Amino acid sequence: MTTDYTDADVEDLLRDAMNERADAFRPHRHSERSYRAIVHRSGAKRYWNVVSAVAAVAAVAVGAVALVGTHQPDASIQPAAPSETTSPALTTTATTRAPETVEPLPGGDIVTPLADPVTVSGSGTQTVHLGVPPEGTDGIDVHLTCLTVGYFEFSDGAAMECRAADIGTRTASGIYRLPATAETRDTTITAAPGQRWRITATYIKATVTEWGVNDRGQTYGVQNASGTPDLVAAMATNGEEGYVFATELTGPQPANPSEAATFQPTARTIPVYESDGVTQIGVFTVSG
Amino acid sequence: MVDGMAADGIAGASRAALETSVASLYEAHYMSLARLALQLVGDPETAEDVVQDVFTALQRRGDPAVLDDPRRYLNTAVVNRSRSALRRRRVARAFRADRAAAVEAADATSLRAAEHARVLRALDRLPRRQREVLVLRYFRDLSVTEIAAVLGISASAVSTSLSRGLKTLPTHLGRNS
Numbered sequence: 001m002t003t004d005y006t007d008a009d010v011e012d013l014l015r016d017a018m019n020e021r022a023d024a025f026r027p028h029r030h031s032e033r034s035y036r037a038i039v040h041r042s043g044a045k046r047y048w049n050v051v052s053a054v055a056a057v058a059a060v061a062v063g064a065v066a067l068v069g070t071h072q073p074d075a076s077i078q079p080a081a082p083s084e085t086t087s088p089a090l091t092t093t094a095t096t097r098a099p100e101t102v103e104p105l106p107g108g109d110i111v112t113p114l115a116d117p118v119t120v121s122g123s124g125t126q127t128v129h130l131g132v133p134p135e136g137t138d139g140i141d142v143h144l145t146c147l148t149v150g151y152f153e154f155s156d157g158a159a160m161e162c163r164a165a166d167i168g169t170r171t172a173s174g175i176y177r178l179p180a181t182a183e184t185r186d187t188t189i190t191a192a193p194g195q196r197w198r199i200t201a202t203y204i205k206a207t208v209t210e211w212g213v214n215d216r217g218q219t220y221g222v223q224n225a226s227g228t229p230d231l232v233a234a235m236a237t238n239g240e241e242g243y244v245f246a247t248e249l250t251g252p253q254p255a256n257p258s259e260a261a262t263f264q265p266t267a268r269t270i271p272v273y274e275s276d277g278v279t280q281i282g283v284f285t286v287s288g
Numbered sequence: 289m290v291d292g293m294a295a296d297g298i299a300g301a302s303r304a305a306l307e308t309s310v311a312s313l314y315e316a317h318y319m320s321l322a323r324l325a326l327q328l329v330g331d332p333e334t335a336e337d338v339v340q341d342v343f344t345a346l347q348r349r350g351d352p353a354v355l356d357d358p359r360r361y362l363n364t365a366v367v368n369r370s371r372s373a374l375r376r377r378r379v380a381r382a383f384r385a386d387r388a389a390a391v392e393a394a395d396a397t398s399l400r401a402a403e404h405a406r407v408l409r410a411l412d413r414l415p416r417r418q419r420e421v422l423v424l425r426y427f428r429d430l431s432v433t434e435i436a437a438v439l440g441i442s443a444s445a446v447s448t449s450l451s452r453g454l455k456t457l458p459t460h461l462g463r464n465s
Contacts (some may be wrong), residue, residue, distance in 0.1 A: 005458040011426060014457070016413065018427040024321040025332055032362035171312070235361060238368075238440055239390065241345070 105233050106212035106221030111141070117202040121147065124193040129186045133203045138179045140187060143200040146172040150195030156189045177206070181235070196244060212275055220275045234281025236272035244284050246272055313358055316341050321366050327423040328370035338369045363428070363438045367420055374416075382414055410460035418453035421446055 005013075104110055114134040122128065144152060146162030152261050153159040154176055166172040178187060180203060189197055211229045212233065213222040220231035229245035248270040272282040318339060342365040385440045388453035411419055416441070432450070436443045 003462065007454045010454050010457050013403065013407045014422060014426040017407040017411075017424065018327050018406055021326060021408060022427070025323055025326050025335070237357075237361070237437070238364065 003026040004098060015218075074200050104209055104211060104222075106219075106222045107226070107229060108222050108225075110207045112203055112205045112207075113202050116205040117200045118197065119200040121196065122189060123196045123200040125188065125190045127186050127188045127203040128201065130184070130201055130203065133180055133182060133184050135182075135285075136205045137180050137182070137184070139204050139206050140178045140184070140204045141175065141204050142187065143173065143177060144177045144189070145198045147196035147198055148194070150197070151189050152195065152197050153190040153211055155190075167270070177204075214276050218277050218279060220277070231273065231275065231277055232273055236284055238282045240272060242272040242274055242281045244272055247255060249286060310343070310346055313346065313362065317359070317362050318343070322364055324363070324423065325370050326427055327411075328367065328420065330408070334373050338366060338373050341369050342366055352457070357437075360434070360437055363430075364440070367424075367438060369418065372433050382397050396424050406461050407457070410457050413457055413460045414453055417445075418449045418456060419443075421449040422453045422457070425450055 002280045092159050112146055115131070118128070118130055122129050140156065143156070143158055145159065146152060146166060149164050149167065151159055151161045156178055158176055160174045160176075162172050187199075187201060189199060191197060207225055208226070209221075211219040213219055213224075214231075218231055219229035220233070221229045222233045225227070228246045230246060231244050232249060233241070234244045234249075235241055268286045269283045270286060272284050273280055320334050321339045321342065322332075325331060329335050329338060342362065347364070385430045393433040411422065414422070420439060421435055424430045425437060427433075430445050432440065432446045439446070
């Protein structure tokens with residue numbers, strides 16, 4: 001009878017039924033393929049998304065990605081052992097995909113891979129030979145994965161630190177872009193002896209797009225090396241995509257050291273607008 | 289984490305961080321979001337579509353660093369897209385309901401399994417807000433306040449829907465026999 005159910009009964013039934021359904025659910029698209037599918041569906045076919053897919057596979061695959069591409073590594077650098085896992089899907093992605101570009105958000109990068117990626121594993125400080133950069137190269141996208149605990153430094157001083165809890169997880173991977181010129185031939189990873197790593201490096205050309213300018217003369221887009229536009233791309237709490245005023249993002253700041261000593265930033269809600277800076281489409285909460 | 293970046297490397301570094309964060313969000317939340325979507329839309333295929341759509345939008349945006357609360361955002365996005373999926377696929381869903389009933393008849397080897405199937409069907413028949421609130425409360429284990437934030441409604445509205453849902457759901461369960 002319907003009257004047999006108390007609220008507690010219904011709560012228990014709901015929990016049990018939903019958990020049972022969830023337990024039986026085995027998403028079949030939770031894989032590097034699914035992530036690549038997302039990349040394809042989004043139309044964001046820039047190289048960095050391919051690198052993200054590499055990161056995705058690195059988190060789930062056992063072993064390393066074998067040497068990919070036509071560039072040969074330095075003899076002193078050991079490519080991943082043949083016994084290590086190579087993902088056919090990943091290899092296909094990395095080697096046969098034609099350079100593709102898509103309209104980024106205003107101010108964002110359009111990144112075009114100019115060469116096949118080079119993947120090598122190393123230990124301690126080693127220089128990875130990447131070959132002669134194709135004409136127009138202005139950067140190297142480097143996806144670094146820690147294979148052991150350690151502190152791994154890129155050639156420009158940026159670094160990635162991995163702790164024991166990171167190893168084998170997504171947090172053991174990072175993507176970084178190094179500058180490159182026509183004279184670039186290699187890149188060096190600095191690490192303590194015995195600390196192991198793997199990189200996938202690709203010569204790329206990055207073009208920074210212009211910010212948009214609305215009818216009121218305000219710039220809008222994403223932050224880049226040029227600075228911050230008047231309206232910064234943001235997601236509203238309702239999921240709408242729009243822009244917030246950079247000045248409102250910053251919020252009130254202490255005027256002097258004595259104010260700073262007692263300054264207590266609080267969470268604030270600010271409007272999210274269309275690119276016109278007038279039409280509000282949601283709100284964005286700035287953490288305190 | 290990446291640190292020690294020179295000033296002229298900020299653009300590249302922040303971009304790299306953003307890229308990594310989308311992938312990290314995907315890795316960390318896909319499964320739980322897919323299961324949340326499953327409770328809302330009722331079938332695995334649509335649930336996965338919903339979550340993939342959410343990440344598609346996030347990928348397109350390519351700027352997750354400006355998400356002030358990624359977990360809440362993802363919950364909200366899944367709820368919103370689940371609503372859209374149900375609207376778009378009403379006909380398909382009706383078909384699935386028929387199919388589900390048939391599957392239940394074949395697989396209900398225990399009273400408990402049969403009861404669970406009835407509960408899930410009853411859940412599907414609730415008004416949208418009540419269904420969403422019940423799922424977020426009893427599957428996602430969110431507090432009333434958190435549900436209010438996810439759905440963009442007041443805490444009192446959540447409490448009302450919660451109470452009504454618990455009262456209404458048994459009316460859809462039918463008799464125990």
